[in-house]
Structures are given as structure tokens and as C-alpha cells.
Amino acid sequence: MEMHDLCAIAAREPRCVLATAVKVEGHAYRKQGVSMLLTEEGAMYGSISPGCLESDLQARVDRVLHTQQLEFVEYDMRPEDDMSWGETIGCGGLIIVLLEPVCGELRSIMSHMHAYFQSGSAVELTRSFYDQYTRIHYVIQLAEGAERQTSLYSSPAVKGASLNPINTMITEETPRLSLVVIHSSEADDLTSNSGESDLQRDGLTEVEKWDIPLQISAKYVPKPRLIILGAGNDVIPVARLGKSAGFRVVVADWRETLCTAERFPGVEFVRGFPSEIIPVLDIQSGDYIVLMSHQFPREREFLELLEDRNYAYLGIMGSRTRTARLLNDLPPLKQLHSPVGLTIGADGPEEIAISIAAELIACKRAAVAAERRKVQRGIAHATDGHRASGR
Template sequence: MEMHDLCTIAAREMRCVLATAIKVEGHAYRKQGVSMLLTEEGQMHGSISPGCLESDLQARVNHVLDTKQMEFVEYDMRPEDDLSWGETIGCGGLVVVLLEPVCGELRSTLQKMHECLQSGAATTLIRTFHDDYTRVQYDWKRVEPTAKGHPVLRPSLVPPHDRVTNYNLTSLQVDVQHSRENIKHEHTALTQYSRDIPRLTLVPEMVPATSNGSHSSPPSSDSQHISEADIPTNDAISTNPWDLPQQLTSQYTPKPRLIIIGAGNDVIPVARLAGSAGFRVVVADWRESLCTLERFPGTELVLGFPCEIMPLLNVNNGDYLIIMSHNFPRERELLEMLVDCEYAYLGIMGSKTRTARLLDGLPPLKNVHSPVGLSIGADGPEQIAISIAAELIACKHKVSALSTEVGQKGSVAHANDGHRSGSR
């Protein structure tokens, strides 16, 4: 799940925790920096593992929310001969997860990040740890391209706050409203981290924490428990045994926009799968009875003919387009308007013969994929939608899926006919 989505969910969930894999070593399911949201009611949005760690993270949510303090959790699954982790661990490696209550400055920061991502700009989230990793300072910056296409960092405009000590939700709502009216400076508030946290649970056994907030290694197969007498109490023990940097910076890009021209029944699964794959989906059509939220929940709808919708869409070089209205004159009209546009991807539904007729007489168009979708032997709307979503993901990550087996080297293989049975 994209940070764009997590920010949206955090805005409506008043009691939730942001979990982020801040250090990953060895083989792991997700990359370092990935985040998910855990709510007080037990809902999980996103993932950090294949399901190995989420239940343990969820068990910590109430404590993090009650104390309003961040918490570090280590999962060390590297020793192959260590059976204490049980049979549910699906991957090896070391994963250090930071749990943060979404309140105070973090909530305000996520709100600003969401506004930035929604506007189409990238953003960075900056965490600066202080006092031996017992406090964290949040900041965010907007990343904008320069005239030459290189990103530039612009300081965020967020009002200053004192150190966060009162997390009362009522006063928080007042403070957020106040901040919206008085945006002047960058914030420098620090969220405190308690040294007196309870024992940290490492799957599946309980491993006590040290008195200063650090935690010991996972239990070995011949030592399942640690007595209170064995717990170090020396304040010299570091709260950062993983050698984390003092400042962590994560950059998030906005969702790429997928514009689908057409709102027929075969578009419904494409819009659904593309949304699940991390695209911001826009469906455009001139038929009012088809272009409805009932048919396309969670998507943006634009109603009108090509000459009406193109000025509204403002197509740019990060956009993906798919033409699948099955109306030849309207599609030709739209393609003529795309001649001078910049975009990342243009998929055209239909056979190569039909596409050739559509493009006849036009200047060469960029990044054309026709017939749209990868050649996977798909049959029917649902499977064809899968082939289209797969091609979108492949182009998004600049990989050439299936190219070595069924296509030329360095190219993405396509079907021969967008409608023929088994063409994908």
C-alpha cells in the first residue's frame, strides 16, 4: 500500500499506529522504509511481512497508543537453526520496526504530506532522533522538479509547536485547526520516547526490555525465557543496538495517474486492479449512464467528449493512458489531441489492424502499447484486465516481463488481438 493511501487512512483514524521497517538486513519480504497502519480496532492497512510479524505488531498497538510513545521492535530471523520462531516465519533476515502513534506532530506531518502527494508532487518524511534515540523530531519537505527536470527540496511550511507532551485528542483537533490558519514556519517539535516501556514481545516468546528502552536478542532454542535477574539495568546500554543513523529520510512519490478513456463493462476490472496496483485511476467517458461512482467506486470520473475532457485532464509526462471505449471516431479524435502531449504510457485496446487504422495519417505517437496488455494467454474481461495491470506494473518499474521467452530482448510481449479468446 502506498504512503498516499496510508496518509488518507490516517486522516480518518483517530487512534492508529504507523509501523515502518527502518532497518532490513538479509532476505526479507518487503524493502527497508515500507510502512503500514495498525488501528486500535485491529485493522491492518498495508504489510511489512508475508504475515509473520503483523499479529505481533498489532499486539503492541494499545500500549503505543496509551503511552503515546514510539517503540522499536526487532525481529531477527537470520539463524537457520533457530526453531524458536515457529513455523509461521516465511522469510529470514533482520527487520527493525519503528512503531509511532499517529498523533500530535506526526499526524500534522502526514496531513501535509497527503496534500502534497494529492497535488502530484513528491515529498520526503524526515525523522531526526535525539537523546540516544529517546525523542524524535519530524519534518517534511516538498520535492519539485526544476526546469531541467532535477528535483529540488523546498522546506515545508508548518507552524512551530512546543515539545509534544499533551496528546489529548480534543486539544489536538483544535491545534490542527489552528495550524491550518497560521502556517508560517517549519515545526521543530519533539515526540518523547519512554525509557520505562514494558517488555517487548518477539514472536513467539516474551523477551524483556532493558530499563532504558532497549531490547535483547530473540530467544535461542535452548533458552526460552529470561529472568528479571538477567535483565541489564546499566544506563550505558545503548537504545540503538542496530547502528541506526541519527536522521532517517524517506522519499515518497505521488501515485501515477491512469486515465482510462471508456466506461464499458470491461473497464470495471481494469480500474479495480489498477487501483490495487498503486495507480490513481481516472475514468473518462461521454456516456453519463456508464460513468458513475456505482460502477467505479474509488475512482475519479470525468464526463464529456474528448474535446471537452482533454483540457480538464491536463495530461503530463507521468500519466498512463488506456483507450478502450470501442468507439472508433471518438478514439481517433482523442489520439489526434495526444500528438503534442507528453505521457508515460499509451495502451490501445483492439487488434493491431484496428490500431493501425486508428493511427493512420498521424505523426508517430510515443510509448504506444497495442494491443494493450502482456501476452499471458488471457481469456475474458477479468483475465485481460490482469494482463493490462501486469503491463502497467512492468512499465511503472521499467522491467520487461516475459520478454526473454515470447518477445524480443528488451521489449514487452503483447497479444495479437485485444478481444480474441486466449489472446493474452
């Protein structure tokens, strides 16, 4: 689950905790910088592990919300003879998780982040720790090198708004946050009066041992848009899987009766013929496009209008013969995938949808990896995603 989703969920959850992997060493299921949200009611959104750590983190939520304390939790699965964690988790790495109550400054920051994501803007969140990790300062700003994408999907709250850095203020009146450092194996021994525990008195030494920096920055990008031309029945599983894979799905079709929330829950719609929808879509370099209307003249018109635009992916449903006819006399199109989807021997709408979703994920992860190699600026970039290969 992306930070985009977590910010939206935090807006509707009055009492919740943000858990972030601030340090990862060795083999682990997720990368450093990944976050998840845990609520007082026991709901969990996102993941940091394959499900091994989440129950333990959830058990800490009530205390974090009650005390309004930051907590660092260590999960060390590196020792081979650790039968309690190493065998059950099976990751074999070290993970340091920061738990933050979502209130006050953090809630405001997440609200602003969500507004930026809705406008198509990538942001950088910086946490700065002060006074031996007992005070925290948040700053969000437009990520370096990112371009704001303005379109009809911009949130009303940010239309026309500037993207200047947003800071929380540190003053003498700012309430202090008590630091609690807990080892996973010591959870049962922690007293309810965590402010007097030996773990807190020894905590600063532990944080220094872990080499947690005083400033942690993470870049978060908005969800890439998946624009599907067509709203037929075979589009339904593609839209559903696209949402699950972290895309912001837009269905575009001229047949208004097919574009309904009942058929496509949680999906955005653009209704009209290609000449009408192209200006509205305002296609950007990070967009993924799939043609599934099965209407030859409409798809040809769409491709002609797409000629001078940049995008990340273009998939065309249909045989190679049909696609060749569709592209006849057109200049070469960028990022073309046809037939759309990975070759897995798919048969039927559901399996074809899986093959398309798999190809979309592979292309998205390859783009993220390429960007990471290009940037390499020494700050921790949160990907909120699994590796595209090696699993």
C-alpha cells in the same frame, strides 16, 4: 498499500500506530522504508511481511497508544536453527520496525503529506532523533527534482498553497517520548510497566548495535494516474484492478450514464468528448493511459490531441490491424503498448483486465527502478512496493 492511502486512513482513524521498516538486511518480503498502519480496533492497512510479523506488531498497538512511546522491534530470521521465527516466516533477513503513535506532530505531518499527494507532489519525510532517541522531529518538503502537478484533482486544501518545508518544533516543553526496544522473542516477557523494564535500560545499546541513524529520510511519490478512455463494462475490472495495483484511476467518457459511482466505486470521472476532457485532464509525464472506448472516431481524436504531450504509458485495446488504422498518418507515439496487456492467453473481460494490470505494474516498477538508479543519493527511498522481478 501506498503512503498516499495510509495518510488518508490515518485522517479517519482516531487511534492508530504507524509501523515502518527502518532497517532491512538480507532477504525480506518488503524493502526498507515501507510502512503500514495498525489501529486500536485491530484493523491493519498495508504490510511489512507476507503476514508473519503483522499479528505480533498488532499485539503492541495498545501499549504504544497507552504509553505514547516509540518502540523499535527486532525480527531476526537469519539464524538457520531458529525454529520459532526462521521456519514460520521464511524470509531469512533482519527487520527493525519503528512503531510510532499517530498523534500530535505525526498526525499533522501525515495530514499535510496527504494534501501534497492530492496535488500530485512528491514529498520527502525526514525523521530526526534527539536526546538518545527519546525525542523525534519531523520535516516534510517537496522532494528534490519533483514537479508539482496541478490539475482539477488538487485538494481544495492545497490549491494555491506553497510547498515550503513543514517542521515540527522541538522545545524544552515538548513531551519526551520514552524509548522501548523489544526483541520479537521477548514480547511475552515484557511487563506492562515498560518504562521500568530491563529492555529499556539496555535499549540504547541495541539501537547503537543496529546502527539506526539519527536522521532517516524517505521519498514518497503520489499515486500515478491511470486514465481510461471509455466506461463500458469491460472497463470495470480494469479500474478495479488498477486501484488495487496502486493507481489513482480516472475514467473519461462522454456517456454520462455510464460514469457512475455504482459502476466504478472509488474512481474519479471526467465527462466529455476528447476535445473537452484533454484540457481538464492536464496529462503529465507520470500518467498511464488506456484507450478502451471501442469508439474509433473518439479514440482517433484523443490520439491527435495527445501528440505533443508526455506520459508514462499508452495502451490501446484492439487488434493490431485496428490500431494500425487508428495510428495512420500520425507521428510515432511514445510509450505505446498495443495490443494492450501482457501476452498471457487472456480470454474474457476479467482475464484481459489481469493482463492489462500486470503490464501496468511491470511498467510502473521499471520506472521506479530507473529513477532509483538515477538518483542514488545515499538516502533511503521508500518504494512501498514489491519488486517487479525475482518473485
